[in-house]
Amino acid sequence: MRTSIATVCVSGTLTEKLNAVARAGFDGVEIFEQDLLASPLTPEQIRARATDLGLELFLYQPMRDVEGLPAEAFARSMRRAEHKFRVMRRLGTDTVLVCSNVSPQACDDDALAAAHLRELAELAEEYGIRVAYEALAWGRHVNTYEHAWRIVEAADHPALGVCLDSFHILARGCDPAGFAAIPGEKIFFVQLADAPLMGMDILQWSRHHRCFPGQGDFDLAKFVRSVVRSGYDGPLSLEVFNDVFRQADSGRTAIDAMRSLIALQEAAGVRELPAAIAPTGIAFVELVTMDTEPVTLMLRALGFSRTGKHLSKPVDLWEQGAARVLVNTEPATGGSGPHLAAVGLESPDPGAAAKRAESLGAPVLPRRRARTDVLLETVAAPDGTELFFCASGRQDLPDWLDDFAAVADPPSHSGPVTGVDHVALTQPWHQYDEALLFYRSVIGLRPHGGIDVPDPYGLRRGRAVSNGDHSVRIALSIDPAPGASHRASQHIALATDDIVGAARRIGDAGHVLPVPDNYYDDLAARHVFGPGELRTYRELGILYDCDERGQFRHFYTTTVGDVFFEIVQRDDGYAGFGEQSAHVRLTTQHARSGSRGRS
Structure with a gap:
């Protein structure tokens, strides 16, 4: 399976991040919006740089607080979304990550959320873009992948699917076996992060203590096997937030990340390596x-x-x-x-x-x-x-x-x-x-x-x-x-x-x-x-x-x-x-x- 990493995982400027990721052998990246906004390069220059390095731009993220809003707030979100879609077309990436709403304005109304996401997908389709909807573990009303899938299924649009993120799913104790209920073609993207088991606020746990596969306590091999059995054949992408990686050398971090992803694929049975020879x-x-x-x-x-x-x-x-x-x-x-x-x-x-x-x-x-x-x-x-x-x-x-x-x-x-x-x-x-x-x-x-x-x-x-x-x-x-x-x-x-x-x-x-x-x-x-x-x-x-x-x-x-x-x-x-x-x-x-x- 193709390998990817979010640019937020490594330190440095966007150019330094892309260089480090390419040297480590990744197939592509998720472009984190803050990295784009802080870069002096135009979207076209970033696209060209990635191409020169042999990297595909798999995803643009995140787009927040879209669905389930009052009419005026939703209209503002759609104007913002259209601007992002234009930027994405210049970047040459065709999938956007939309996180479940955390705004106090959001309504607990699945039908409204589905209608809004369908409208967003219709707009995205005009730009050749797909919308991957992700349930944040701390989402205001939608915080499990099962709930996110019910809304996506109700919206029923070909440009709308789900993003499955291991942290948001496993941190809440959800069972990946339920992926079997989601058609593989409706899983638009998969993000992976490990974490030590900790008794703390889930948002702070996510922002400061995620780590690469094999460095924490989650059963990511089961997660990946469940994803593969669903029929998903897209990239496996790392999305890790913690205070150490943001300060460490980008080259070392990227190599460590690739090692973790290779080892995880082996553990999940989707990649063969020379057998481990324990001393x-x-x-x-x-x-x-x-x-x-x-x-x-x-x-x-x-x-x-x-x-x-x-x-x-x-x-x-x-x-x-x-x-x-x-x-x-x-x-x-x-x-x-x-x-x-x-x-x-x-x-x-x-x-x-x-x-x-x-x-x-x-x-x-x-x-x-x-x-x-x-x-x-x-x-x-x-x-x-x-x-x-x-x-x-x-x-x-x-x-x-x-x-x-x-x-x-x-x-x-x-x-x-x-x-x-x-x-x-x-x-x-x-x-x-x-x-x-x-x-x-x-x-x-x-x-x-x-x-x-x-x-x-x-x-x-x-x-x-x-x-x-x-x-x-x-x-x-x-x-x-x-x-x-x-x-x-x-x-x-x-x-x-x-x-x-x-x-x-x-x-x-x-x-x-x-x-x-x-x-x-x-x-x-x-x-x-x-x-x-x-x-x-x-x-x-x-x-x-x-x-x-x-x-x-x-x-x-x-x-x-x-x-x-x-x-x-x-x-x-x-x-x-x-x-x-x-x-x-x-x-x-x-x-x-x-x-x-x-x-």
Whole structure:
């Protein structure tokens, strides 16, 4: 099906919007009236520009408050409509969106509304234009698609049909199965938006919190399947209003939008893509730093041993249990402070995973490599973190570990770490929804429920994604601190089966983040512990949480550059991330950093 997006979805001038939309690969656009009015280009010039870019102008919108008005007000609406029809003919677009009336003057009279819409359609037909009538969720008298269709059906004019908008329909809890009652040829246009489920005024919800498909909680796949079954064969168009997209880079937003629409078509069964190849584990995490000493001291304290050196690059391999950390000192990879730059994802089929990524607008990154280096497919997440599709220890696929020569460094004493539990990535505020969609659609991970964690400077919004058996977990969040670097809260959570032994070892080296006594006083009030258990936690800086499935004990290291470690012990199927104590960690880190922008 053809793809479209409303110009209101992206930032910039109308010309910038059209350029961004065309580069992202859309077939066409809805021209939002305010974008036209603010443009210095004539309608003819806009039409020519769209044609040059390969874009069709599918829709002009919105026309408001037309039907069900007193005679004098309706006459004014018709004069306004005729002017818009002339503009549309100059633009070369043949469909106009008419929203259900919200005016206090509107009458609750379906027969009058039908008569007015028929008269409007008769005028539109003279200009070669069709009228797509849409029920706004907050319409004064018409606020469901079923009601809008009854009026259109009563008006009975070939130039009059309905526009089905997923937000207006799903926000009111209406069932898309009812589309079957509408002939496909009478569905003139389809608009799509997702949204998080929120208990708030529906108009404010619509204006500020719509998002692209896959970034919210609506069942848009069912919506699209119902539209297709009705016989509709027109464009699927995105119409999203929120405060983030209006401020974000138009090019990134358009690519994110196209990715969401492609993934939605796949989910609805109307488009085939290379199959999603969910990762099966974390092969490695990569730290970049020009000063290796602080990182080396931390890794040795954690029990890691330096086991390999890259054959052609200044990269060292550190291992413990199933956990691997790469330390990269290549100057071209970033600044001097240690930060988390890349994650290696174990993949059953790295090549197929890369094809999937490319089909969703995430092309494989070019990388400098020696002729003998193993070729690793790599894509960039929205925050710039590089994701490698890897195969470790496979006989049938190139093994990235073959790029490392063994080193003779003396190993550390046997450490407490068994593997990587999860990776936590803090996102730029305007890329959080984009990141969620990326990991869901491109990487093939499943989202968990969202959370809000108190932070010294606001609420930290967060959501985790994981594969089916939770061997890959990535926790995404937004740092609310003003001017914060999104890398400031990135950390690596390492698994252990001996949290007390790990805390003693790392605490003796002076690397455990201290925890206030008040936290443990509260724990005593909320939980029942065995003899001496809470005293041990207090002494060692261990935090505690539990759910209906099990317990979670964890502690944090001090921060090195822009990264820190968390040591965790999950017992009996605990599924969370210690959210109940996250605010203690955040507050302590902010206090120790002495800066609002670091955590």
